[in-house]
Amino acid sequence: MLSIKGLKVKLEEEDKQILKGVDLEVEAGKVHAIMGPNGSGKSTLSYVLSGKGGYEVTEGSAHLGDIDLLDLEPEERAAAGLFLAFQYPVEIPGVGNMTFLRTAVNAQRKARGEEEMSAAEFLKVVRARAKELKIDAEMLKRPVNMGFSGGEKKRNEILQMAMLEPKMCILDETDSGLDVDAMKLVADGVNALRTEGRGFLVITHYQRLLDHIKPDVVHIMADGRIIKTGGPELALEVENNGYADILSEVA
């Protein structure tokens, strides 16, 4: 599903290499986790895949199915089925959450040549999905992420994911700033979206999110490369011993 080959990325403005050759294959129906110390390039990977400016790909490729992601604008990548749940969701005053969601859903449908969702149909679906995530009607009416708590912002990200029904979901440190209950709600939301046809890439510092969202494959990233790949036990190893052992083992 998601296929990354030899991806090298530097900052556009300065001569600083962030990703130094990343290879990664995420199959449909699987959950991959990327763990790693601060500054290893995890978030950069998520931004480059979703098309944020400020980065320059110097080598390598990234495909979603047959589609060359790196050639596309961010909105085209989204329409192709890529979704990034932000570590820090952006507050947008004056734009209602519902307006935003409906604009996004219908823009993607339009881009794919599908029929747009009617207001009534949209309302029905969004209410049902919001209820599952314990997002109340008031939150839907408020401007995007304005005055939302950390947990509400993350639940709002998952709601967007549920509405947009992407093929490939990247979660960038979705657990940051969440207490245990909020994390469980978010994880439940993600687990409900796990299907045969959908891939997940979960970026996190900590094992604890992976207790709730059970990964099939765990990668350790350090200094712009994936240095070790294993099963769920790899996450437990990090939890118990930190990254130092793995880093020295590889070095």
Add this chain to the structure above:
Amino acid sequence: MAEAATQQTPTEALIATLDLPQGGWSDAARKDALSRLQQAGLPERRDEYWKYTRPDTLTQPQAVSAAVRASEDVALFDQIDRLKLVFVDGVFDADASDDLTLEGITIERLAQANADLHWARDLYGTLEKNGQTPVARPLAALNTAFAADGVLIHVTDKVSKPVNIVYRRTSETADVMLHNVIKLDAGAEFTLLENGPVAARFNGVLEVEVGDNAAFHHVRAQGRDHEQRAATHIFTRLGTESAFKSFTLTANGVMTRNDCVIELTGDDAAAHVAGACVGDGGDFHHDDTVFITHDAVNCESRQVFKKVLRNGATGVFQGKILVKKDAQKTDGYQISQSLLLDEDSQFLAKPELEIYADDVACSHGSTSGAIDEDALFYLRSRGVPHNVATDLLTLSFLAEAVEEIEDETLREEITARLAEWLERHAA
């Protein structure tokens, strides 16, 4: 010396083309205004408050002709239960207007209100005259002297629905001056709505006397008419515990100058003035000039102005808060911001505070900036195309000004209209 005698000043040249309406209760006020105009002379570029806005097309004897296009602003408040008054090219259209009877108010036309002892006699030109110091506003004096028509509204009670003055423009050359006077008695409440393009060139004055405990709401949509030129003036005086709230939406118009002069003369009064403006093109020029005088204790004033400028458009904001010596506990707030969608557009802001009281809270801020890249990426990452995302963020930027409209229905009408404009632009 014969040559010198034929040399007219621009002010004399303009006056020579106009007829002073005569024979009514406003005669004295008109003559008085004429002498104010003659004394001050028409605005020129060297005048301090015309430094950023060229007055010539507003002051020359002949209005520049402006092509007529359909303006959807004419229908802006059609869904609202209101009393409608229609002016076409500055001429009252009785057939298109509603009956002028409404409980709690009397509505008359300036051109017809000729009764000897008229209530407006004490008000017509009075607030305009007060507003001439310390800064002269000659175009307002010109209006008081020569305005052919307008509405006079006396509000004696809480009025059940708004009065909506709808302007339509069918002439490419109409040069129109209208003068509206509104008096709210103590405890009265009234909402005035104005929308549509008035004329190729429009000079407007609105004088509002807000009595003790009275509340006046004003929502205005200028345009949408790319070629019109307008100089408008609001003069208001607020009594004790009264409220004045005015919001103006401007979308295009080749030259717009909106003056708002507010005098807080009763304690515990509140004056809010806000504007949202969308300007497109190198010939777009929009100027908001506000002067608020605090002359009473514990009054609040807010100025919230937002301008979106693209393709070389120019926006100007000149806002002053004057706090007199005894106006303690004044709470003054002023913000003016522009969203510049390209490098050719410009925003010129001149915030001024002049404070003589020692126990006041006054703040002001002015910013110019581009679209927030993080927010833009966030929207695009959800599949919202670049142009639509830009429009959403533009609405988001204007929201703070639009939110100054207290009535939810009116606020939604204005927001919907803004969204429509943006959508059309994107298409």
